[in-house]
Amino acid sequence: MTSIERKFTVKHVFTDFIKSTSDGNEMNGKPEKHFGCTWHANVLPSYSRSGNQVDHYFISLYLENHRKSEEWRIGASCELMFETAKGPKSIENDACEFPHSENNFIFELKGEDLRKYLIDGKLGVEFHVSIDKITGMQLFDESMRKYSDVVLIVEDQKFYVLKFFLASQSSYFDTLFFGNFEESAKSEITLTGIEASQFQNFLEALHGHSVIDDKTVEGVLNLANMYDAQTVFQRCQTFLLKESKKCMKEKLELAGKFQLPNLKKDCLSKINTFEEIRAVVPHSSESMDHHILAKLFDKLIEVQKPSSTSFSFGNK
8 A cells, every 4th residue: 555645844044043043032934834734943042051142052843733632643753954055954853743742843953053054144944844644633635535536726735525525515516516517527626715724624624523713713614604514604603602712802703704693692692781882893883794783782772871981883
């Protein structure tokens, strides 16, 4: 059986390196999405015992774990490389299983060893990651090829899925796969206007995995709305009702934006005072759902306002 390669590279150039780290400040790279997870590069300087100069640096690749599943695990190895005038140079290798206490690959280098790789004051780093195993999350990569009958391409990432399952859960995919369209006969279809990481979350939510949290819920709702996937809609609404830590204003905005009736009803039932009404009304009421705005106006009439306090719905 041919093994599936799950590899990716995170690259980042840390500019003005010496000055930026001289005060002990850490530097962070831009977050990147790979295999349903967020990764980012990091540099942390370490002072000598005398405390007057940096003598070590910790170069790390962090994995941000937002998944709620206790079964979630990733086993991986990482090769750290530095950019040089002659091309990338391999520095060191590390291997670990996530999650762990630090959730990162970490490499320690002496100051004089690292500084010789600076080019015009910049440090170019590359982390070459190879994933050995993933549990507790569902991937839709080539390992699913023999179980799929169509490939959906999002931002050059391929998702191997089953037409009948997606069509049964989404009117959009039902029409796309079985309607009278040119795409219906294609084995690979490109989806535009969405991010691969959000589509990964959407597919996992559709398959019943615990990927919906306060950071992912709006992105998942966007795709559930775009693809008319009612099961995902209800899972998002249930999360917002029972588990979300978002404030009332944020919940009410999502309830109006995506027309979530149960969430809307629950939020409105908990808003009963002048202060609570004021806290959820945006600066410009034009952006607010009209039904919610009308309900809040009715509540405003019912409450007794302090005579010294004025209130208006939006700008005049």
